[in-house]
Amino acid sequence: MNYVGIDIGSTAAKTLVFDGEKVVASFILPTSWSSKETAARIKEQLYNLQYNIDSPDTKTVATGYGRISVDFADKIVTEITCHGKGGFYLLSQDCVIIDVGGQDTKIISVENGSVTRFLMNDKCSAGTGKFLEIMANRLETDVDGLFDLAQNGTPIPISSMCTVFAESEIISHIGAGHARCDIAAGIVESVINKVALLAQRHGIDQKCILTGGLSQSSYFREQLSKKLRKKVYSHKLGKYAGALGAALLAAEKFH
Amino acid sequence: MLNLPENFQNYSEARQQGFLRLKELKESGKKVVGIFCTYTPTELILAAGAVPVGLCGVSDEPIPFAEKHLPKNLCPLIKSSYGFAISDTCPYFYFSDMILAETTCDGKKKMYELMGEIKYTHVMQLPQGRSGNLALESWYSEMLRLRDVLNQQLGVEITDDDLRKAIHLKNRERKAMLDYFEIGKLKPTPISGYEISTVIDTNSFIFDTEEKISILEKRTAQLRQDYEEKFKGKPSRPRILITGCPTGGVREKIIRQIEELGADIVGFENCCGPRAQKDMVDENKDPYLALAEKYLRINCSVMSPNPGRIEAMAEMIDEYQVDGVIEVILQACHTFAIESYRIKKFVTEEKHLPFLSLETDYSQADTGQINTRISAFLEILAT
Numbered sequence: 001m002n003y004v005g006i007d008i009g010s011t012a013a014k015t016l017v018f019d020g021e022k023v024v025a026s027f028i029l030p031t032s033w034s035s036k037e038t039a040a041r042i043k044e045q046l047y048n049l050q051y052n053i054d055s056p057d058t059k060t061v062a063t064g065y066g067r068i069s070v071d072f073a074d075k076i077v078t079e080i081t082c083h084g085k086g087g088f089y090l091l092s093q094d095c096v097i098i099d100v101g102g103q104d105t106k107i108i109s110v111e112n113g114s115v116t117r118f119l120m121n122d123k124c125s126a127g128t129g130k131f132l133e134i135m136a137n138r139l140e141t142d143v144d145g146l147f148d149l150a151q152n153g154t155p156i157p158i159s160s161m162c163t164v165f166a167e168s169e170i171i172s173h174i175g176a177g178h179a180r181c182d183i184a185a186g187i188v189e190s191v192i193n194k195v196a197l198l199a200q201r202h203g204i205d206q207k208c209i210l211t212g213g214l215s216q217s218s219y220f221r222e223q224l225s226k227k228l229r230k231k232v233y234s235h236k237l238g239k240y241a242g243a244l245g246a247a248l249l250a251a252e253k254f255h
Numbered sequence: 256m257l258n259l260p261e262n263f264q265n266y267s268e269a270r271q272q273g274f275l276r277l278k279e280l281k282e283s284g285k286k287v288v289g290i291f292c293t294y295t296p297t298e299l300i301l302a303a304g305a306v307p308v309g310l311c312g313v314s315d316e317p318i319p320f321a322e323k324h325l326p327k328n329l330c331p332l333i334k335s336s337y338g339f340a341i342s343d344t345c346p347y348f349y350f351s352d353m354i355l356a357e358t359t360c361d362g363k364k365k366m367y368e369l370m371g372e373i374k375y376t377h378v379m380q381l382p383q384g385r386s387g388n389l390a391l392e393s394w395y396s397e398m399l400r401l402r403d404v405l406n407q408q409l410g411v412e413i414t415d416d417d418l419r420k421a422i423h424l425k426n427r428e429r430k431a432m433l434d435y436f437e438i439g440k441l442k443p444t445p446i447s448g449y450e451i452s453t454v455i456d457t458n459s460f461i462f463d464t465e466e467k468i469s470i471l472e473k474r475t476a477q478l479r480q481d482y483e484e485k486f487k488g489k490p491s492r493p494r495i496l497i498t499g500c501p502t503g504g505v506r507e508k509i510i511r512q513i514e515e516l517g518a519d520i521v522g523f524e525n526c527c528g529p530r531a532q533k534d535m536v537d538e539n540k541d542p543y544l545a546l547a548e549k550y551l552r553i554n555c556s557v558m559s560p561n562p563g564r565i566e567a568m569a570e571m572i573d574e575y576q577v578d579g580v581i582e583v584i585l586q587a588c589h590t591f592a593i594e595s596y597r598i599k600k601f602v603t604e605e606k607h608l609p610f611l612s613l614e615t616d617y618s619q620a621d622t623g624q625i626n627t628r629i630s631a632f633l634e635i636l637a638t
Contacts, residue, residue, distance in 0.1 A: 065623065065627070077634065078627050078630045078631040078634060079627070079631075080627070080628075080631035080634070081631055081634040081635075104624070114635070114638045115631070115634070115635050115638075116609070116635065117603070117609065117610070117635070118631060120624070120627075120628060122614065
């Protein structure tokens with residue numbers, strides 16, 4: 001049996017195949033304007049990798065904001081439950097999952113292997129991947145480039161909570177001739193502050209793991225650890241935590 | 256599928272039907288008093304021979320009109336209510352001879368100052384808490400002042416006898432509402448939270464209290480029968496208690512959604528629920544003092560401190576066999592937003608139940624996010 005987890009987020013669509021014991025395949029596609037089209041491309045890609053989604057030996061759970069567009073899924077589950085499952089599997093213990101996604105940030109507590117509570121950001125993109133993407137764009141780089149710049153900078157405080165206002169704040173910093181790396185450091189710090197505030201509001205009484213697109217950046221993770229005064233772990237499959245949780249749920253439900 | 260009564264009218268249908276009834280009443284010479292809150296002593300309005308009508312805005316349509324005068328970052332209920340008044344798009348406001356309001360939250364009391372420029376508005380000075388030395392005394396004198404204002408504005412003479420009759424009638428209505436709410440204690444529940452929320456809000460558009468009582472009693476009997484015939488012994492869906500701000504304006508987005516996603520709302524620990532109905536007005540006292548005492552006991556977050564809310568919640572969680580609590584906070588409602596921390600601690604640490612707090616407004620902008628949060632909460636309840 002193969003268990004497929006598909007996590008269609010606002011920016012990236014993550015797919016992962018679990019054979020009941022281990023992860024056997026994983027890939028990421030950008031989310032296009034149509035989640036339905038993204039789902040169709042995932043199906044095709046799986047087929048190219050020799051996984052036939054329509055076969056009775058393959059069970060699929062879809063998650064993420066585009067979950068309802070995956071019409072071939074056997075079950076849909078919210079990204080909160082999936083990230084909880086995935087994070088628990090990656091750390092092999094109860095934990096707090098900090099997921100910084102494209103359009104929202106979630107803090108999830110897992111106790112005895114199940115999600116017990118969660119907190120999400122307001123309907124606002126500050127403190128999410130989207131914020132970093134927009135600001136990186138302003139500095140004519142991408143998110144990875146932004147982190148590289150930030151490592152060598154001294155943060156200039158970005159005080160605006162709103163993405164649109166923060167963008168104008170950055171434009172004025174650029175206009176004032178501040179160093180690009182200092183502005184970059186300020187941008188990252190502003191996201192760290194938002195994420196840390198949400199985590200502290202939720203309460204981080206357990207081991208913490210960072211998941212989502214930013215979990216691969218050791219700089220981001222270190223800054224977050226520093227701010228929280230608590231070690232934040234990551235995992236090479238951190239990006240796939242939601243998809244992994246979905247595949248694990250498929251295995252639980254359909255084995 | 257929700258178990259709704261035959262010929263069930265949704266909020267906008269019922270609201271529309273009420274227009275004609277009110278117009279007829281007005282033409283027959285009846286006076287109308289527009290009201291906003293459970294703190295309003297409607298007994299005095301009835302004793303004055305007038306009818307009270309609820310004017311709380313539950314639609315986002317008039318909000319742009321309100322935002323010409325009011326700040327954007329304000330409670331949607333306040334903006335919606337004011338928006339209806341200033342845009343002259345609410346027949347109930349139009350038909351009201353006067354407005355009766357109270358100094359409850361900061362947003363409302365300051366809005367009423369502006370509303371007073373559109374129509375005569377009497378604002379009762381509600382104490383900020385019930386423990387102060389003069390709290391009851393001042394609220395009692397506000398009752399007497401209201402009597403004088405109503406006498407003058409409506410050209411009547413309220414007698415103690417009229418007031419006693421009105422108190423008795425309202426107590427009967429309270430009892431009928433309470434019996435209706437308590438259907439939610441049955442497990443599995445035959446009543447939906449969507450129905451409770453709609454019926455309680457649209458009740459305000461029926462102007463004959465006897466008729467209201469009879470409708471509620473009939474429906475309660477029907478629901479008891481439904482329970483015996485169709486529900487008893489069947490498995491129950493997760494049972495949710497709603498708490499926080501008034502939920503009339505998020506009825507579709509939150510209340511209905513919770514039930515469509517697979518849970519039952521069995522009770523409301525907010526002003527749409529039994530909070531104000533459980534507590535009767537003492538019929539054996541000076542009627543003005545009895546009214547002052549009763550209305551000061553309402554446990555809204557505008558009161559400081561407000562321990563009654565926790566007590567009411569503890570009782571409801573047990574009696575309604577609740578599995579999880581969902582709190583609704585309307586944008587910029589400071590008093591409920593601040594109490595949220597204590598409510599969360601109480602529900603999770605003392606009652607050991609899952610708790611979800613949703614902050615929202617009347618727009619549809621966050622429908623997707625709300626949906627994800629509710630779904631995830633129900634997934635927690637299912638494990």
